[in-house]
Amino acid sequence: MKSKPLLGCIADDFTGATDLANMLVRGGMRTVQTIGVPAASAPIEADALVVALKSRTVEAGDAVRQSLAALEWLRAQGCRQFFFKYCSTFDSTDRGNIGPVTDALLNALSGSAEAFTIACPAFPENGRTVYRGHLFVGDALLNESGMENHPLTPMTDANLVRVLQRQTSSRVGLVRHSDVMQGAEAVRAAMASLGSSGVRVAIADAVSDEDLYTLGAACADLSLITGGSGLALGLPANFRRAGLLDEKVDAGGLQRVEGAAVVLAGSASKATNAQVAAWRESRPSFRIDPLAVARGESVVEQALAFARKYMHAENPEPVLIYATASPEQVKATQRELGVTEAGELVERTLASIARGLHLQGVRKFVVAGGETSGAVVQALDVRSLRIGEQIDPGVPATTTIGDEPIALALKSGNFGTVDFFSKALAHLEGHAG
Template structure:
């Protein structure tokens, strides 16, 4: 029987965002495969959805565009019929950021397909407290610029008006699909799309304050060549594909447990990760990575590896936390001394080196907090693709790498997860529940 072409081809601008999206599609019954970067060998993959995870959120816009177009070319070669550009639910992207340029480049590259003249931008994820109202992004009950994201070391978000943010990044005219229109259903949203097209709008921020809105948008976007947003928008896509008879209900993904020691690695400075680090440190062993100590030439990686090995190889093996998470003030102090890029790079490289060394010592289960950190770690571990398992917390699934000696991983966006996420994630990786 010939392989059916994938229905959806996705490009994610970081690795935790890719697993977040994969989790959403699997929950909707889509057989989903996530690759780490553009696969080097163009093998056909039997799946309903393919996700190429890039590490492009904070790189130069021209390079981000080049990587996205390479991913798109591979996805089109796989036979994908519709495309999704996934970015963070807090729209992590400064005025010089990558969301606008990548969106425009993808639309240009898809101009041979129907519905490529227009797309939406919707990072809303109500299940995790991200909602869009009148084009303004809320995190919980506060605006984006009051949520802690204004202190992000790489992509400080100081403006909650996404129309303004996106307009600074693009040559295209930006519009808005207001919530009162979304509330009227898919037909009304499609009519709003047509009105915006007539006004020469190419990208529209789409309001969403509930899962019902996301289902509406999923159906309304069925004829668009490209959809952009957070993983929340993908909530409505499986139902849309199923309503047209293109998607059958998939069986739950079952993944066998993986034996071996475990470690938690945290590079994010977000409020959520800070709370998770504090909860862990209250009763369990931890070691802090200090970028200033690394810059002074201290053997920080060796010390961290020795600390972890001493705990998981002792008489009573324990997982440990290796973390760089600290206060916004401490982050800014390190950035003043080292520069923003170098401070972040030192932390990423150190945590990647720790992961590589611990893997060599037998660690096969990794919980990683932070999109940039997760990207550095999976690259250091040589992970090529992931199978997606059960949801741990909204937006974060348990995963297992493909290959002869698979690893169990939970890759978490810095802003996601409850305070007990680290302990909970290790429990899921131990059991690998379907």
């Protein structure tokens, strides 16, 4: 008899989904990620399921509808507990979407206004910590970390209680670090006290992995947990303590994939800009100019010809095709094309390039940026992924499930070391044998 999945997860973008799945695999949970809500209801053999949505920056009502559809599918699969995953920099606007989606999921799971959950985007391994309700990126407050320049979700307030309260009619509270330091029982007592006072969602402080394990243990009985991928560190142990999960040393094993490789980058984050600069010092690259695309120039064909030249060289090598730019360049493009159109134009262009590269024999893709990753996996008609070993914190290797597998490394814009592209390609080649 096939075992039913234990944990059902809803992620608001594609790289966030793989980031979360990576954490679960590290905890010994066999994990499958779907791209969107599957049409079929056939049971999937896994310990955890992660539904990757593209709902972070859509209209709040649409994000709620997508998330509820994902919840319905996960419940049909038999999941016992649910996790709503968003970015470790709490990417959102005053309209949402973290608050509205959390409210909708809480209501659907409890049917009661007295439901309770926590919100914790902390990911100390990648420098994201929460203290006194304030989110830090490294040593900087969120609003001084570069996220204040994000083209779609500029984060200008580091106080997450305040940020989340602007998105929801539910009362928002805080589980303080002083409680977390005392252990899971103290956290449960703090949550009970908050819940009895009318709080439905509490920001939870966490400055270390130990804090995340404590929070995970404290949340064992919650129907819904919300946070960044770091919060998932403590969840597999809950199922293991309950006798529902065996140790699985091969949870991250992936199948062999043959074929050429490429790097695609659309993120404008600081980390991705540095990664692009490092690659360009010694390896071939092709820049996508959104304004040239808007003028009708044959940018897609030029990029494919550039890649083909290096794929078929005497000594073949992968290329980088990128639209990554500085904040100033991004703002200049947005002024000319509009914020939404500029982003969608880049996504459409990289998606078309990905399709063309696949037709040319590329079977290994390293992709930088959540929106870019979403566009690429949709262009490649990827329906589900088996999650493999970690490349860098928050970024695992993955392979598609099916007869003609594709190897993918989908990276959130701000993740990865400066040499991530080369490291990820080497990792995917290693999985290819």
